[in-house]
Amino acid sequence: MYVAVKGGERAIGNAHAWLAESRRGDPALPELSTAQIRAKLALATARVMAEGSLYDPDLAALAIKQARGDLIEAIFLIRAYRTTLPRFGHSRPVETARMACIRRISAIFKDVPGGQILGPTFDYTHRLLEFRLLAEGDTPPAPEAQPLAPECPHVTGFLGREGLIQTEPAGEARPPDLTRAPLELPAERALRLQALARGDEGFLLGLAYSTQRGYGRNHPFVGELRVGMVAVVLDIPELGFAVEIAEIELTECETVNQFTGSKTEPAQFTRGYGLAFGHAERKAIAMALVDRALRWRELGEEDTGAPAQHEEFVLSHCDNIQASGFVEHIKLPHYVDFQSELELVRRLRRDAAAGSEAAAE
Amino acid sequence: MPEAASQAARAEWMSVLAKADAGALAAAFDALGLAPEFDWLRRPEIGAVMVQGRAGGTGAPFNLGEMTVTRCALKLADGRVGHAYVPGRDREKARIAALCDALMQGAEADAVATAVLEPMRRAADDRRARLARKAAATRVDFFTMVRGEDK
Incomplete structure (x- = not known):
């Protein structure tokens, strides 16, 4: 009832x-x-x-x-x-190689073409509270300098030219869409990347950290981290041509990981990939590490049983709306459910007491 | 103008209008003093476009996430049709962008190009250049310390 x-x-x-x-x-x-x-x-x-x-x-x-x-x-x-918005279409894949970078760093090549551009970063700050921010005050404008290279080529491209890094399989197939079809396992990489891109930063950060501590070890270097504006190009069906309808800020991280090679492939580096809306570098780095950990099967690596290698575990738990919905719903009234549990515990205790009395007689 | 060239020109001005600051676009269009009659073919409508990325930046596409977009289409009394797809949820900006698109296809093209498109293009260039200059100022110049053992 x-x-x-x-x-x-x-x-x-x-x-x-x-x-x-x-x-x-x-x-x-x-x-x-x-x-x-x-x-x-x-x-x-x-x-x-x-x-x-x-x-x-x-x-x-x-x-x-x-x-x-x-x-x-x-x-x-x-x-x-x-969920209330009609879908007008899909953009063409964004060309992050043509990003107008405000920040672009590589941890593997000092003298990378285009340069190491720090941008507005917390890196190298002392992490001391700035008490002057307690008071209101004007901040002087940041210094400016003559730009050198308008475009920054991808750092992994330099490794790719020598065949030292695995090439990304190309393809133009329409990728699966988590917002249109429920998650199906095993998930292809495109679906994994979509799930990670919208996944919880804290969850991905913890998983990424676990891979560095030995749970699915994959030795990452940040080949490149870049932040900047990227054009969004949309095909307009009623016009029959494409228009660059916007510029959006993105953060992209490419990791370069050790790979000793296999029977069919010579030793070369492999890649993990992170891409996120806005300036979100912790998210992008964590995403790249988890993406790389999930690629163990296609790279012929050992399944060490690490959480970050477990596709179902990662993809089923990285969404903070699903997670908070289920975790937090238990604070809402469960009066009836609990009543039945209470009845059960009382009955078990009654039966146990009756049983021990019967044994004593 | 050959069709491909005119399409490229139209795509370029539609892009300039889409990326313009809404307030600046409205001010520039108002100052032009053109308020043509038109009929809606599609009233301004807010929706989403799925933005795609590529695995590894160069590989197969994946769905990164959506962005809000407002679109509309209108027809001037003389039959010229203007379209707009602008980022965000600004119906008025979409209306002005579609009007400019329609006007650019006829006698008012020079006036709209001079009074609206040029300043919007310049503002976008300025924004881009300012960011590039600030970024350049944070570019690391490495230098090698002279070390004692090399003497």
Whole structure:
């Protein structure tokens, strides 16, 4: 029997009113604008776009404001919104080799053509709190210099020319789409990359770390990490030609990994790949490490049983909306379920007590 | 103009309009003083485009994630049709972009090119150049220390 219980409308209404008041905060302070969030919390905005799987900095900023800075809640809001949008089409694959880089570093070649461009990075900061930020003050504009090379070729391209790194299998097939069909295993790499691109940064970071500590060891170097603007080209069916409809910010990481070769292939380096919306380098690096770990089968490597090598484990648990939905739903009323558990435990105890009395007689 | 060249030119101006700052585009178009009559062929509609990447940057495509896009189509009284696909959720920007696209296909082309497209192109170039200059300032110049044992 299923018993429906009603109630709590007044409490819920008042709770949401308090939520709104708390979100607004001290009325003596100015209202926080979404334009400020977009501009000043750009990395939070990037994470919400990447894991919300929808590039729209204005909406991401709105979601962060609505969620009071809870980024997973904000991602949830974006995921819910995106399901309401009609799909106009697919872009052509973005050409990251032609990215207008604001940051581009390689950990494997010092003198890489195009140069090591640090960009606006936390690297080499001292991680000391800057107390001057407590006070308001103007920041002087960043220095400028004459640009040297307009385009930065991919670093892995240099290794590829000598055949020292595995080439990526080409293909123009329409990739599978997680948003249209449920995850099927085994998943091809395109599906894995989509799942990782929208996967939780913290989960992927932990898995990536585990591979470095020996759980599915694959010796990564960051061949290249780049951040910048990339053109989005869309074929417009009603016009019969393609238009570059936008420029979006992306972060790309290519790892170069050891590979000793196999019976059929000479020793060469292999690759892991990370790509994310916005400036999201921790995410991109972690994604590349996990992507590489999941490629063990095609590279003929040993399955060491490491979590990062386990496709079903990784892909079924990397989505923070699925995960938080299931983990957090247990805080919602389970009165009836629990009542039956309670009955069961009471009966078992009663039976056990009766049994021991009978044995004593 | 041969068809391929005119298509390339149209794709270029549609791109300039799509990537323009919405406020600057509206101001430039208003200043032009053109407010032609038109009928909607497709009212501004907000949707999504799936952005694709390539495995390893060069390999097979995969779905990276979607982006919001607003599109519309309209027809001027003389039959010229304008289309717009602009990033984000700005119906007014899409309307102006489609109007400019239509006007660019006739007598007003020079005026629209001068008053709207040129400044938008310049602003985009300036934005790009400013970022490139800031990036260049963070380019590492390596130098080798003279070490004692080499003496």
